[in-house]
Structure formats: structure tokens, C-alpha cells
Amino acid sequence: MNNQRKNISIMGLGYVGITLAVAFLLKGHKVTGVEIKESIRSSLKDGQLHIQEPGMETIIKESIDQKRFLIRSKLPDQVDTVFICVGTPFDKASGQPVLCYIEEALKMLNGKISEETLIIVRSTVPIGTTNKVYQLLKEYVDEPKVVFAPERTIQGKALKELLSLPQIIGTANAQHFKEAKEIFELLQVEILRVHSLEAAELIKLACNSHTDLIYSFGNELANIANCFDLDVYEVIEAANHHYPRPDICKPGYVGGSCLTKDPYHLIFAAQQNGYMPRLIHSARQLNEKMPEIILNQIERKLEKAWKDVTVTISGLAYKGVPETDDLRGSAVWDMIHLLKLRGVNSIRGHDFVLNKEKILEIGIEPISFEEGLLHSDVTIILNNHHKYLEVDIKETVSKMNKNFILYDLWGVWKERFESFTSTINYMGVGYNG
Incomplete structure (x- = not known):
């Protein structure tokens, strides 16, 4: 060379x-x-x-x-x-x-x-x-x-x-x-x-669109489980157990800068050449609809109007593992927008990585995680950062209002909640508590 x-x-x-x-x-x-x-x-x-x-x-x-x-x-x-x-x-x-x-x-x-x-x-x-x-x-x-x-x-x-x-x-x-x-x-x-240049371009788009697609099936299954009041985690874990086929992914919000845009690049390119990739399009639409589905699920448990509800959103970065401070493609943007459409006036935010200045830039009030649990009507956990597992959730739950709703999008505490009796409403994608 x-x-x-x-x-x-x-x-x-x-x-x-x-x-x-x-x-x-x-x-x-x-x-x-x-x-x-x-x-x-x-x-x-x-x-x-x-x-x-x-x-x-x-x-x-x-x-x-x-x-x-x-x-x-x-x-x-x-x-x-x-x-x-x-x-x-x-x-x-x-x-x-x-x-x-x-x-x-x-x-x-x-x-x-x-x-x-x-x-x-x-x-x-x-x-x-x-x-x-x-x-x-x-x-x-x-x-x-x-x-x-x-x-x-x-x-x-x-x-x-x-x-x-x-x-x-x-x-x-x-x-x-x-x-x-x-x-x-x-x-x-x-x-x-x-x-060819085009084959390499397609490979990149195919990798991210495929990831988006397989995650969407977990979300689809969660929505079906909700219809029957079933626990989708139980269904998925049993289905995957020692089964020699590709694992079914657990449900959750599919975000990040790549997975939220690359399927659109692929759809656009295909349409320019006369083909509509409906499977890829449907998967992206379903994944984008999850914040709306989550809030509808929470709404069924609310005992007062949204305008009177204080909401804390925790886990603002688009993912928790591996750790990142990246807000591109995070669920927080849709959550804030949809909560405001419902008339919520008090929205606070917490993240284990983002500092208070960054949270203020999002347009919400920064608070500690414990404050969010003890002084809100609803707390929504959006990612799976490892520090959630360091919280003594059993002790914290004992101090909470019994009408409190804790929505754990990634189910980081699901096994812990199953190990003790709780008076609060603990929910997640594909299970209603």
C-alpha cells in the first residue's frame, strides 16, 4: 500500500x-x-x-x-x-x-x-x-x-x-x-x-429493518395478550424454552436513530422502483404506535382525569443497555406529546445518564427517581438501565400510594413484583398487573 x-x-x-x-x-x-x-x-x-x-x-x-x-x-x-x-x-x-x-x-x-x-x-x-x-x-x-x-x-x-x-x-x-x-x-x-454499490447499501438497510421487524412481533404478541388479559412474558418464555427455533423477542419500544429511520430509507428506495415492502412498513408503524398503546393501557387503570395526573417519565435515553445518553429515536418525545394532548400539565423526568440540564432541554422538570415514585400518580419507565435493579423496590413500594401506577416498559422489575404482594398497579407491555 x-x-x-x-x-x-x-x-x-x-x-x-x-x-x-x-x-x-x-x-x-x-x-x-x-x-x-x-x-x-x-x-x-x-x-x-x-x-x-x-x-x-x-x-x-x-x-x-x-x-x-x-x-x-x-x-x-x-x-x-x-x-x-x-x-x-x-x-x-x-x-x-x-x-x-x-x-x-x-x-x-x-x-x-x-x-x-x-x-x-x-x-x-x-x-x-x-x-x-x-x-x-x-x-x-x-x-x-x-x-x-x-x-x-x-x-x-x-x-x-x-x-x-x-x-x-x-x-x-x-x-x-x-x-x-x-x-x-x-x-x-x-x-x-x-x-455492487447497491447490494452493500441494501445490506445495511436490511440489517436494521430486520431488527425492527423481529422486535415488532413481540409487540404484536403483547397486544394480542392484552386482548385476552394474558401475561405475554409467560407466553414468550414458555414458547422459547428449549425450543430449537428462533426466539420470540420480548416486547418494548423500538427506538434509536437507526431503527426509526432506516426502514423508511428502504421503503422509499423500493417504492421508487415500483415495490411497496408492506411487512417492513407495518412493523415500523406498529413499533411507532406503542406509546399510544401504552397510554391507553394506563388510562384504563386511572381513577381521575389526565389533567389532574402528575406523570414521571424515567429512562429518557432511547435504551439502557448498553448505556447511552442518546435521545434520538427515544420514546420520550412521543410520550410527552401524547400526554400533553391528553391534558397532562405536570410531567417530570429522570434518567441515570442524562444530567438535569439535558432533561430541562427536553422541556420537563428533572427529579430524582425516588421522588418520581413517591410523588407522582404515574411513573413510566422507558428503558432497562442496570441501575433500576439496584433500587430496593419492595421497600419503596411500601411507601407508595395504593392507586399509584408504575408502568415498566421493559419489565425490569417483573420478577421482583411476582415475588411479593403489592398494592400498587404494576403494569407493562403485554401484562396488566
Whole structure:
């Protein structure tokens, strides 16, 4: 490999970009990170990570001190290898992917690249987007080198997975694949080729849409169990016990930035080519409807009007395990909106990771978890953070109002509640207490 090829530029230092940068830094390589948000650049230069991802801050600090991690607002004058890792939201109102950040990244490449520059698209995109990137780059150079290499990590374990998961590279060009393979081999991972940009794009969307789909079945089963006043956990645990088929997933809210948008990217791309993926669409619609279903379930237990109810929402980050402070795709946004539509005036918030300032930014009053349990009419636990298990719930329940409703979305306390008699209304997805 040409040694210059090891000078890696990464455009976009959000979740995908910064974790990739740290993976290369950990292996001893030099990285230039390009980020347009001044706040992110400043925090990184101070050695502070802007996302919740264990094991990365120390690497960033050491790499900055060693001048191996350069953080800039623009690309260097010439680049050898550049990753495009910018955000790609989906606008549900218009039914369109938001690709303006990729377009801005491409404009930044003008005058900076040559036919020798390898461009690796890593942002999650609708099928066919990377080919459009290739066509647009032909305005800058005659034959751009472009591949698509999807990111498929899970938050909280990103660095470990970047250094262990197989890396897929999509391209029809054997030389482009060879050069991209040499870059990813710096991470010492298995490399897998698919022979088109579109196949690699579909793989990324398929992985997240499949996850969304299998989780939706747990939610569907929970809603059916509610119709018959059955405990869906009992049903699922018995069904899975020593049964040699794929496990049925437990119910819950399916959130996060990827699972809430990637199915829409896939649906959009398929529709552009004349096919409506109804199964994927139905799964996403069901998962999005869960906050409404939860509040309807709670409403049947309420003994007063919503306007007179004080609600505490706990577990605001979109998931608890692995730990994160990410609010993108969290159920809290729909919960707040739906509670306000019902006339609730008093909504408080708690999270084991988010600080009070972040909770205030959401627009709700921050309180401690114990206050939420003892001084609310309803407390809704939205995620499964491990610190819930450190609470002496039996002792706390003894102090609660008997009409109190505790809604445990992930069933973190379900086994404990089954071990003693409780006077409160303890509920969850697929069981009514």
C-alpha cells in the first residue's frame, strides 16, 4: 500500500464518524476529522467525547497530544482516502430522505480530490444513492474511486464491534475493492465483498429493518395478550424454552436513530422502483404506535382525569443497555406529546445518564427517581438501565400510594413484583398487573 493512503480523512464526526476515527487511532494511524459543528470540534479538541461510548475519550486525548488526530472544519488541500460519515435523516412528513448533508460533503470535495483519491461512503443511504454520488463526483474528476462500506455497530459496543465485525465493501470495480480492502485491513477485520454499490447499501438497510421487524412481533404478541388479559412474558418464555427455533423477542419500544429511520430509507428506495415492502412498513408503524398503546393501557387503570395526573417519565435515553445518553429515536418525545394532548400539565423526568440540564432541554422538570415514585400518580419507565435493579423496590413500594401506577416498559422489575404482594398497579407491555 502507498504510505500516503494511510492518511485518512473522515467527514462527519457524529456517532459513525467518531467511532471509526477512534478505531483507526487505536491501531496507530493518523486521522483528520472534518466536522462543521464548532461545538463538536471544541469538545473533541478538549478531549471530551460528545457521545456516550465507553473506552474512547482516552484514545482521543492521547491521539491529539501525539498530533495523530487532527480536527478541522474543512478538508486538507489534498486527500488520499476520505470517508463520508455525515447524517442522513428521513423526513416522514414529506416521505423523503434528507440527503443535504451528503450534498454539502460532496461540495467540500471539489478541488480536493484526484482520480487517485478513494472515497468511501459510510452514511446510511437509500439504495442507489452512492451511484449518484459517483455521478456527481465525475464533475470533479473523470473516474472517481467510490465504494460503499456500511457501518453496522451497536451503541455502547461500537469500538469493540468495529474491530471484530466483518466489514462489507460494495463495488463492481476490482481495483477499487482492493484499495478499500487495504484500508479496512488496518483495523484487522475480516473483509467481505459484494459486487455492487447497491447490494452493500441494501445490506445495511436490511440489517436494521430486520431488527425492527423481529422486535415488532413481540409487540404484536403483547397486544394480542392484552386482548385476552394474558401475561405475554409467560407466553414468550414458555414458547422459547428449549425450543430449537428462533426466539420470540420480548416486547418494548423500538427506538434509536437507526431503527426509526432506516426502514423508511428502504421503503422509499423500493417504492421508487415500483415495490411497496408492506411487512417492513407495518412493523415500523406498529413499533411507532406503542406509546399510544401504552397510554391507553394506563388510562384504563386511572381513577381521575389526565389533567389532574402528575406523570414521571424515567429512562429518557432511547435504551439502557448498553448505556447511552442518546435521545434520538427515544420514546420520550412521543410520550410527552401524547400526554400533553391528553391534558397532562405536570410531567417530570429522570434518567441515570442524562444530567438535569439535558432533561430541562427536553422541556420537563428533572427529579430524582425516588421522588418520581413517591410523588407522582404515574411513573413510566422507558428503558432497562442496570441501575433500576439496584433500587430496593419492595421497600419503596411500601411507601407508595395504593392507586399509584408504575408502568415498566421493559419489565425490569417483573420478577421482583411476582415475588411479593403489592398494592400498587404494576403494569407493562403485554401484562396488566
